[in-house]
Amino acid sequence: MKAVDGVDLKVRRGETLALVGESGCGKSTLARLLLRLIRPTAGHVLFGGGEDILAYSNAQVVRARRDMQLVFQNPYASLNPRATVGRIIAEPLRVHGFDGAVRTRVRELLDMVGLRPEHYDRYPHEFSGGQRQRVGIARAIALNPKLIICDEPISALDVSIQAQIVSLLRDLQSELDLTCVLISHDLSVVKHIADRVAVMYLGRVVEIADRADLYDAPRHPCTASLLSAIPVPDPVKERERRRIVLTGDLPSPAAPPEGCAFHPRCPQAQPPCARSTPHLEAAEGEGHFASCFFPLPGDARSGDDERDGAAAPRPPVDEGRPSPSRADAPAPDRERPMGDRTQAKDHHPGVANRPSRRDRQSEPGRTVAGGDGEDARCLAESLRCRSSDCRHVRAWSTSPA
Ligand SMILES: Nc1ncnc2c1ncn2[C@@H]1O[C@H](COP(=O)(O)OP(=O)(O)OP(=O)(O)O)[C@@H](O)[C@H]1O
Numbered sequence: 001m002k003a004v005d006g007v008d009l010k011v012r013r014g015e016t017l018a019l020v021g022e023s024g025c026g027k028s029t030l031a032r033l034l035l036r037l038i039r040p041t042a043g044h045v046l047f048g049g050g051e052d053i054l055a056y057s058n059a060q061v062v063r064a065r066r067d068m069q070l071v072f073q074n075p076y077a078s079l080n081p082r083a084t085v086g087r088i089i090a091e092p093l094r095v096h097g098f099d100g101a102v103r104t105r106v107r108e109l110l111d112m113v114g115l116r117p118e119h120y121d122r123y124p125h126e127f128s129g130g131q132r133q134r135v136g137i138a139r140a141i142a143l144n145p146k147l148i149i150c151d152e153p154i155s156a157l158d159v160s161i162q163a164q165i166v167s168l169l170r171d172l173q174s175e176l177d178l179t180c181v182l183i184s185h186d187l188s189v190v191k192h193i194a195d196r197v198a199v200m201y202l203g204r205v206v207e208i209a210d211r212a213d214l215y216d217a218p219r220h221p222c223t224a225s226l227l228s229a230i231p232v233p234d235p236v237k238e239r240e241r242r243r244i245v246l247t248g249d250l251p252s253p254a255a256p257p258e259g260c261a262f263h264p265r266c267p268q269a270q271p272p273c274a275r276s277t278p279h280l281e282a283a284e285g286e287g288h289f290a291s292c293f294f295p296l297p298g299d300a301r302s303g304d305d306e307r308d309g310a311a312a313p314r315p316p317v318d319e320g321r322p323s324p325s326r327a328d329a330p331a332p333d334r335e336r337p338m339g340d341r342t343q344a345k346d347h348h349p350g351v352a353n354r355p356s357r358r359d360r361q362s363e364p365g366r367t368v369a370g371g372d373g374e375d376a377r378c379l380a381e382s383l384r385c386r387s388s389d390c391r392h393v394r395a396w397s398t399s400p401a
């Protein structure tokens with residue numbers, strides 16, 4: 001079984017990279033791999049100056065852990081109930097041979113995370129969930145780490161406390177120049193803190209982009225579905241909100257589907273998606289990558305700006321113009337789409353107003369797919385178009401491919 005497979009990620013110094021995805025998609029496993037709490041069967045984890053921490057001896061790993069710390073999901077389970085808060089926060093200082101005054105440092109840390117000096121001698125059960133998570137954060141930053149990995153740091157907390165912890169993390173990050181990997185399944189939280197967002201599905205990263213790009217123009221249907229789940233704080237807009245509800249459960253990583261792992265649940269799926277596996281490729285927008293043969297169009301925006309700055313994703317199927325870079329998309333079948341295309345149009349209205357095929361082929365940078373000269377954009381448009389007299393459909397039905 002591969003809980004995480006083929007992940008290739010860079011976390012830039014000082015940034016917050018959010019890892020999001022459905023429960024069970026491999027976020028925590030990836031976090032544990034990054035910290036070498038577990039070892040991958042293959043691959044590398046390069047840290048700092050580019051050294052592979054998987055090749056470190058145990059003593060080197062202990063030293064490296066000074067610079068890499070974890071904030072756990074559950075503040076109730078991650079603190080020793082028999083130890084005082086002072087002792088809990090002091091533990092990493094003692095383990096790593098802190099040479100200053102431990103008590104003074106712990107008081108300083110308590111202050112940094114918004115707790116009071118008198119909390120030093122209290123036990124975890126004497127705190128609220130939010131306060132316990134502050135203790136967990138104080139412990140994580142005790143050694144001035146360079147990288148902090150927060151695994152669902154707020155999912156066990158109620159909404160008002162979530163905002164406080166997000167705000168605390170953001171402040172600490174800029175104050176301490178921390179690099180942060182934030183794991184969450186909640187994109188409404190991530191948009192307040194992340195610089196870049198990576199979306200995972202069944203152990204793989206399926207889309208990665210700057211936060212604004214991802215929220216304004218998600219390219220992968222899985223991302224669009226996650227974004228469509230963000231509630232809008234306006235009752236009227238909320239009623240009109242178009243949810244993209246995925247059917248079925250996350251498949252087992254022990255027996256992932258053939259082809260694109262998302263295809264059994266994808267509203268955009270086409271028959272070729274069951275045969276070939278897409279890889280992360282550049283989408284429109286700098287640093288935007290998605291692994292989808294038929295990505296959502298990158299230029300349309302929804303009017304749901306009430307989502308606290310985040311534009312809503314487009315519906316799963318419209319008159320979209322997929323990325324012309326998908327030149328290696330598999331040849332289409334002439335069958336009906338596989339997914340639940342509830343909003344499919346009878347005809348592709350964008351086709352009539354676009355330049356001729358010859359004109360489009362002469363555009364600079366145009367990618368041509370297949371020997372018949374039809375490009376990848378036309379390929380995907382013809383797949384979306386259900387009209388028998390669409391010239392794109394005719395082009396493909398007569399194509400040798
Ligand atoms: N120690 C383990 N042994 C076997 N399978 C495991 C182990 N740890 C995790 N898994 C499996 O790996 C997959 C990914 O688990 P992981 O905990 O990384 O998911 P996650 O994305 O963090 O989910 P959540 O959002 O619920 O925390 C799951 O299918 C899980 O059952």
Ligand code: SF4
Nearest residue numbers: 260263266273292293
């Ligand atoms: S359109 Fe196809 S390739 Fe893209 S996510 Fe859906 S199933 Fe995968």
Ligand SMILES: [Mg+2]
Nearest residue numbers: 027028029151
């Ligand atoms: Mg997890």
